Amino acid sequence: MDEFKTVIGLEVHAELDTKSKIYCGCTTEFGGDENTHVCPVCSGMPGVLPMLNRKVVEYCVKAGLALNCAINPYSRQDRKHYFYPDLPKAFQTSQFDQPLCLNGYVDIVAGGQPKRIGITRIHIEEDAGKLIHGADQTRVDYNRCGVPLIEIVTEPDFENSAQVHAFLEALREILLYTEVSNCKMEEGSLRCDVNLSIHREGEPFGTRTEMKNLNSFSAAAAAVEYEAQRQRRVVLGGGKISQDTLRWDDEAGYNYVMRSKEDADEYFYFPEPDIMPMVLSEGYIERIRKTLPELPAKRRERYVQVMGLPMYDAQLLTVSKFISDFFDRTVAAGAQPKAVSNFIMGDITRLLNERGLAPEKVPIQPDAMAELLDLISKGVISNSMGSKVIEIMFEETKSPADIVRERGMAQVSDAGAIRGMCEQVIAENPKIVADYKGGKVKAITALVGQVMKMSRGKANPAMVNQLLEELLK
Amino acid sequence: MNQSISAAEELAALTAHDASCRLAEGTVSSVQLTQLMLDRIAASQNNAFITVNPKALEEAAAADARRQKGEARGPLDGIPMALKDNISTQGLRTTCASRMLAEFVPPYSATVARRLSEAGCVLLGKLNMDEFAMGSTSENSYFGPVRNPRDPQRIAGGSSGGSAAAVAENLAYFTLGSDTGGSVRQPAAMCGVMGMKPTYGRISRYGVVAFASSLDQIGPITKDAQDCALVLNAIAGKDPYDGSSLMNPLPDYLDALKDGAAGLRIGIPKEYMGEGISEEVRMAVERVAGLLEAQGAIVETCSLPRTEYALSAYYVISSAEACSNLGRYDGVKYGYRTQAYANLAEMIEKTRSEGFGDEVKRRILLGTYTLSAGYFDAYYKRAQQARTLIMEDFRKVFRQYDVLLTPTSPVTAWALGQKHANPLEIYAMDVCTVSVNVAGLPALSLPCGTDSQGLPIGAQFIANTLGEAVLLRAAAAAEKGGKA
Numbered sequence: 001m002d003e004f005k006t007v008i009g010l011e012v013h014a015e016l017d018t019k020s021k022i023y024c025g026c027t028t029e030f031g032g033d034e035n036t037h038v039c040p041v042c043s044g045m046p047g048v049l050p051m052l053n054r055k056v057v058e059y060c061v062k063a064g065l066a067l068n069c070a071i072n073p074y075s076r077q078d079r080k081h082y083f084y085p086d087l088p089k090a091f092q093t094s095q096f097d098q099p100l101c102l103n104g105y106v107d108i109v110a111g112g113q114p115k116r117i118g119i120t121r122i123h124i125e126e127d128a129g130k131l132i133h134g135a136d137q138t139r140v141d142y143n144r145c146g147v148p149l150i151e152i153v154t155e156p157d158f159e160n161s162a163q164v165h166a167f168l169e170a171l172r173e174i175l176l177y178t179e180v181s182n183c184k185m186e187e188g189s190l191r192c193d194v195n196l197s198i199h200r201e202g203e204p205f206g207t208r209t210e211m212k213n214l215n216s217f218s219a220a221a222a223a224v225e226y227e228a229q230r231q232r233r234v235v236l237g238g239g240k241i242s243q244d245t246l247r248w249d250d251e252a253g254y255n256y257v258m259r260s261k262e263d264a265d266e267y268f269y270f271p272e273p274d275i276m277p278m279v280l281s282e283g284y285i286e287r288i289r290k291t292l293p294e295l296p297a298k299r300r301e302r303y304v305q306v307m308g309l310p311m312y313d314a315q316l317l318t319v320s321k322f323i324s325d326f327f328d329r330t331v332a333a334g335a336q337p338k339a340v341s342n343f344i345m346g347d348i349t350r351l352l353n354e355r356g357l358a359p360e361k362v363p364i365q366p367d368a369m370a371e372l373l374d375l376i377s378k379g380v381i382s383n384s385m386g387s388k389v390i391e392i393m394f395e396e397t398k399s400p401a402d403i404v405r406e407r408g409m410a411q412v413s414d415a416g417a418i419r420g421m422c423e424q425v426i427a428e429n430p431k432i433v434a435d436y437k438g439g440k441v442k443a444i445t446a447l448v449g450q451v452m453k454m455s456r457g458k459a460n461p462a463m464v465n466q467l468l469e470e471l472l473k
Numbered sequence: 474m475n476q477s478i479s480a481a482e483e484l485a486a487l488t489a490h491d492a493s494c495r496l497a498e499g500t501v502s503s504v505q506l507t508q509l510m511l512d513r514i515a516a517s518q519n520n521a522f523i524t525v526n527p528k529a530l531e532e533a534a535a536a537d538a539r540r541q542k543g544e545a546r547g548p549l550d551g552i553p554m555a556l557k558d559n560i561s562t563q564g565l566r567t568t569c570a571s572r573m574l575a576e577f578v579p580p581y582s583a584t585v586a587r588r589l590s591e592a593g594c595v596l597l598g599k600l601n602m603d604e605f606a607m608g609s610t611s612e613n614s615y616f617g618p619v620r621n622p623r624d625p626q627r628i629a630g631g632s633s634g635g636s637a638a639a640v641a642e643n644l645a646y647f648t649l650g651s652d653t654g655g656s657v658r659q660p661a662a663m664c665g666v667m668g669m670k671p672t673y674g675r676i677s678r679y680g681v682v683a684f685a686s687s688l689d690q691i692g693p694i695t696k697d698a699q700d701c702a703l704v705l706n707a708i709a710g711k712d713p714y715d716g717s718s719l720m721n722p723l724p725d726y727l728d729a730l731k732d733g734a735a736g737l738r739i740g741i742p743k744e745y746m747g748e749g750i751s752e753e754v755r756m757a758v759e760r761v762a763g764l765l766e767a768q769g770a771i772v773e774t775c776s777l778p779r780t781e782y783a784l785s786a787y788y789v790i791s792s793a794e795a796c797s798n799l800g801r802y803d804g805v806k807y808g809y810r811t812q813a814y815a816n817l818a819e820m821i822e823k824t825r826s827e828g829f830g831d832e833v834k835r836r837i838l839l840g841t842y843t844l845s846a847g848y849f850d851a852y853y854k855r856a857q858q859a860r861t862l863i864m865e866d867f868r869k870v871f872r873q874y875d876v877l878l879t880p881t882s883p884v885t886a887w888a889l890g891q892k893h894a895n896p897l898e899i900y901a902m903d904v905c906t907v908s909v910n911v912a913g914l915p916a917l918s919l920p921c922g923t924d925s926q927g928l929p930i931g932a933q934f935i936a937n938t939l940g941e942a943v944l945l946r947a948a949a950a951a952e953k954g955g956k957a
């Protein structure tokens with residue numbers, strides 16, 4: 001590429017999907033009128049005390065295990081101080097030198113190359129509120145105050161934006177599969193800060209800048225590209241990189257300086273005296289480990305190598321944990337993997353999209369799905385009739401067999417009946433018959449269509465084809 | 474006329490348990506007791522109260538109504554009491570004696586306030602103190618200094634000066650204070666009443682405006698040991714809103730009062746009786762030892778060699794925590810906000826420099842300094858190491874003794890304004906009380922006579938973790954011996 005190497009590290013904040021906040025009973029639900037999801041504790045009233053939500057620790061440990069981290073058996077919380085109106089206590093309760101999780105990694109593939117990204121640490125902390133700037137005043141909304149977060153800090157292992165993008169995708173999948181975070185980017189559930197520096201091969205790392213406010217994967221990738229190029233221009237122009245904190249403006253497509261090194265922060269960290277240290281037993285950690293689901297990368301590997309599916313199918317099936325689970329359970333109920341995959345990628349995806357439903361809202365049980373595929377493989381209904389049955393299953397909670405029976409959808413495989421219909425169609429379409437006999441072999445499909453229409457779709461298409469060919473010999 | 478005045482005096486001077494008996498007999502009503510207290514508060518010149526509860530008589534009437542229906546809640550139902558003004562009371566302003574919170578009305582009540590209210594107590598009002606509980610004289614108040622009822626030209630002690638003065642002047646049957654480095658025990662000693670600082674975690678801190686989170690503890694100020702036990706029974710115990718509150722089962726503290734001093738092993742740490750302790754104070758404490766020995770206690774001299782580290786460790790830890798806890802007063806959400814400002818940074822800066830008094834600012838600066846990245850290890854970390862050593866000292870002596878006996882304050886109440894010029898001299902006066910907070914132990918100050926100027930002297934009992942009962946046992950025995 002050029003003489004420079006780019007070194008990138010990430011700090012990702014993920015909101016945990018707990019019902020209540022980290023230190024009080026308030027809901028974590030997104031939205032709500034200003035300051036309606038608050039209580040004395042999360043709005044920092046004088047005299048309040050935090051009560052640590054155990055679920056937050058559990059979720060962080062779960063994320064740590066899924067990201068191959070070691071779990072710190074002794075961990076504690078610290079106060080990180082700064083003055084800003086969105087922080088009602090003037091300190092954020094976070095973790096400083098004893099985080100819950102340490103030394104993990106995520107394996108990714110970027111530009112066709114496998115790469116391992118190290119995870120330095122994961123810790124728990126609380127979210128801050130939000131400032132709402134009006135024409136002549138600024139208001140503060142504390143609804144997000146105390147929503148639990150984990151901060152995932154990576155090693156400076158990234159070399160380019162493609163790796164950043166692939167990592168964020170992989171991380172998102174893992175957090176979704178472990179059900180630790182809902183990862184809703186539009187609600188700010190996953191946010192990312194990027195540290196970036198450049199240096200010439202063989203020389204020490206350059207001065208790094210920190211970019212904040214990256215609320216989408218594409219923004220993170222674009223900011224990395226922009227900043228790497230900017231630093232190259234500065235260094236090639238004989239300038240120096242200053243250790244700034246930058247804010248990415250996604251619309252304008254550039255970084256602007258938020259804070260320069262001169263006012264670098266002093267956070268006066270000290271151990272939170274109101275929360276007892278967290279001492280995690282081996283048994284506790286193992287109990288959480290047992291709840292970990294099979295992660296998406298492992299599932300794709302299994303789908304391709306064990307089930308023989310194309311990678312394309314494996315990718316699509318693992319986009320959602322629910323769909324992937326649905327697929328596995330349908331296969332477990334006896335269906336052919338490729339047949340299940342085809343129906344999921346085809347009819348089920350189409351029906352969900354038409355109805356604007358999330359994958360979790362599939363109104364079909366895996367057992368019923370397997371039963372339907374069984375009817376097809378046994379020739380009771382045709383593949384295309386199967387599509388119609390699925391559509392009905394989206395509306396009615398009936399078994400596929402019942403639907404087929406009640407609506408007389410079973411395929412006609414009675415040779416006598418089909419022969420009769422074929423003879424009738426041949427008699428009624430002398431022109432097409434003549435074309436076929438004159439050498440237009442494809443004309444037979446028109447005749448097959450006529451028979452299918454006459455049988456209202458129930459005739460076994462393979463038998464129709466075979467009988468027509470016989471009769472027209 | 475004279476007779477009715479003295480009858481009122483006599484009624485006001487009752488202990489809470491005696492007042493409780495009168496209520497139970499029906500010879501007096503809660504409304505009568507409450508009105509009596511309100512009249513006395515209005516007439517008092519000692520500035521013990523910051524705010525009087527406008528609903529006090531209403532609460533008293535409700536208590537009387539309960540009693541009429543035979544639904545009295547227990548020994549404290551209908552007893553008028555008051556709370557230090559750093560204990561949050563929903564709907565009643567809670568100022569911490571600071572300009573910063575001069576108009577602040579909390580949206581919720583502290584657990585202790587709720588528990589006393591559930592026990593049927595009548596809240597008379599909120600008591601004066603050193604601003605944010607920082608001080609040992611109750612002179613650092615936005616609302617003016619508290620005067621000692623025994624000599625109005627002298628300090629009442631602090632920081633719970635209002636709480637101690639109110640009990641000493643019979644303006645309330647008991648009060649609650651908070652004790653971070655002696656703030657319940659020292660003013661109790663200086664005003665001649667009883668004050669207990671229970672084990673860290675024995676009483677919920679929820680709703681008590683934090684000064685130093687790892688040291689703060691609520692404590693009762695009462696006229697005798699029996700009242701102390703009664704109040705403790707009502708407020709101690711696990712609180713789901715305070716993660717540091719202890720789950721250990723609660724004894725009935727009244728039981729401890731009957732045990733007497735026979736066989737009690739009492740240690741007098743020599744470090745607490747040496748230099749800096751006034752002769753009269755030392756003699757008064759020795760008198761207490763003699764009284765208990767006469768009842769069969771075993772009294773010996775012992776040693777807590779790390780005592781000398783306690784004062785510095787205390788000021789480093791408490792200032793660090795205070796600086797963190799007081800960050801929230803920024804003019805954004807509640808409390809004082811400066812009038813004119815150009816931007817956010819200026820608003821916060823001016824609000825804090827105008828809203829806090831000098832002593833509070835001094836502690837915030839001290840805390841900021843010790844928590845700074847370059848100094849953290851030298852100060853905060855070392856203070857925590859000293860803390861461990863001090864705890865070890867106590868653990869060792871409590872293998873041999875049930876309770877330790879020391880002075881509460883090295884001297885009796887000094888004149889108002891006398892030590893303004895030298896804050897360090899005032900800090901040094903906390904030498905007998907801070908170790909107990911640093912180690913998280915329970916301690917109690919017992920009135921033990923007066924000096925040649927008629928000023929009260931306090932003796933301090935210190936017990937091992939959760940040893941409140943043994944403190945009460947020793948205090949009750951000493952009271953009995955004193956009367957005999």
Ligand SMILES: [Zn+2]
Nearest residue numbers: 024026039042
């Ligand atoms: Zn809340």
